[in-house]
Amino acid sequence: MLSKKTKYGIKALTFIARQPERNPVQTSEIAKSENISQKFLESILLILRKSGFLGSKKGKGGGYYLIKEPKDIKMTAIIRVLEGPIAMVPCVSLNYYEKCDDCPDEKTCSVHKLMIQVRDSTLNVLGDNTLADLT
Amino acid sequence: MLSKKTKYGIKALTFIARQPERNPVQTSEIAKSENISQKFLESILLILRKSGFLGSKKGKGGGYYLIKEPKDIKMTAIIRVLEGPIAMVPCVSLNYYEKCDDCPDEKTCSVHKLMIQVRDSTLNVLGDNTLADLT
DNA sequence: TAATAACCTACTAAATCGATAGGTTAATAG
DNA sequence: CTATTAACCTATCGATTTAGTAGGTTATTA
Numbered sequence: 001m002l003s004k005k006t007k008y009g010i011k012a013l014t015f016i017a018r019q020p021e022r023n024p025v026q027t028s029e030i031a032k033s034e035n036i037s038q039k040f041l042e043s044i045l046l047i048l049r050k051s052g053f054l055g056s057k058k059g060k061g062g063g064y065y066l067i068k069e070p071k072d073i074k075m076t077a078i079i080r081v082l083e084g085p086i087a088m089v090p091c092v093s094l095n096y097y098e099k100c101d102d103c104p105d106e107k108t109c110s111v112h113k114l115m116i117q118v119r120d121s122t123l124n125v126l127g128d129n130t131l132a133d134l135t
Numbered sequence: 136m137l138s139k140k141t142k143y144g145i146k147a148l149t150f151i152a153r154q155p156e157r158n159p160v161q162t163s164e165i166a167k168s169e170n171i172s173q174k175f176l177e178s179i180l181l182i183l184r185k186s187g188f189l190g191s192k193k194g195k196g197g198g199y200y201l202i203k204e205p206k207d208i209k210m211t212a213i214i215r216v217l218e219g220p221i222a223m224v225p226c227v228s229l230n231y232y233e234k235c236d237d238c239p240d241e242k243t244c245s246v247h248k249l250m251i252q253v254r255d256s257t258l259n260v261l262g263d264n265t266l267a268d269l270t
Numbered sequence: 271t272a273a274t275a276a277c278c279t280a281c282t283a284a285a286t287c288g289a290t291a292g293g294t295t296a297a298t299a300g
Numbered sequence: 301c302t303a304t305t306a307a308c309c310t311a312t313c314g315a316t317t318t319a320g321t322a323g324g325t326t327a328t329t330a
Binding site: 024026027028042045046049056057058059060061062064 | 275276278
């Protein structure tokens with residue numbers, strides 16, 4: 001299941017990407033429009049800023065804005081930052097690999113074999129889609 | 136993330152499917168071989184029996200056995216029973232659909248659009264794979 | 271200097287996860 | 301008939317995660 005954090009993050013980024021001008025968008029505006037708790041959204045946008053997706057400006061007229069072009073922001077990148085690993089088990093994760101404490105041998109593990117396929121197909125979809133595709 | 140429940144369940148089913156004879160396999164044997172807490176595994180095999188994947192026999196020489204051929208057991212079916220929905224958001228789930236309380240319109244929701252693609256690609260992989268493929 | 275909006279820290283209620291504990295029931299062996 | 305075996309059932313539990321809330325501080329603008 002996708003966490004609300006990730007879901008809200010994607011919605012917020014889409015909202016910002018949809019803006020005709022490149023003017024900063026305020027958290028409050030996104031929160032109201034997308035039915036998200038403003039405080040919760042604040043923490044999410046902060047993460048996205050620290051991860052290099054967004055820039056910010058304080059004070060009146062401030063807000064968040066995209067740093068890169070929507071078409072250059074892959075969904076894999078967004079989801080990895082907000083949700084963590086895309087793989088369903090750590091032992092097939094490319095960016096968050098971890099060995100299973102059960103499972104003596106990954107090569108003979110049935111789950112491993114299956115989850116590599118799931119990972120790859122998911123990766124294909126999320127790698128092909130950019131923020132521009134969601135606009 | 137895949138829960139241990141599902142992971143263990145798949146491993147156990149694979150273990151049973153690998154048996155040369157169709158003799159019942161005991162929980163204790165699977166637990167030991169696959170490094171799974173026996174009590175936890177008991178509860179998982181019970182679910183799989185109640186869902187129609189396994190038959191059981193009590194007493195000495197008892198255990199669990201497959202009811203259908205491994206090649207006739209799709210991974211989608213197993214995962215739906217143990218893990219629940221395959222979709223990453225309830226609003227794109229085929230078997231566990233639920234409307235999002237935020238999101239007034241699914242048609243214009245960016246997350247919805249994306250997650251349908253993820254769902255379909257995952258469904259393809261899990262639908263193509265049967266227990267026989269994991270053996 | 272006041273208002274604004276991002277930024278930061280800490281806390282919390284509820285749910286879920288991965289078990290563990292301690293039994294009961296049904297089938298088999300002797 | 302009795303003991304053993306292994307599935308079956310019920311309850312509980314500590315740890316972690318989730319989705320927030322509360323209450324402030326800092327930087328920018330009018």
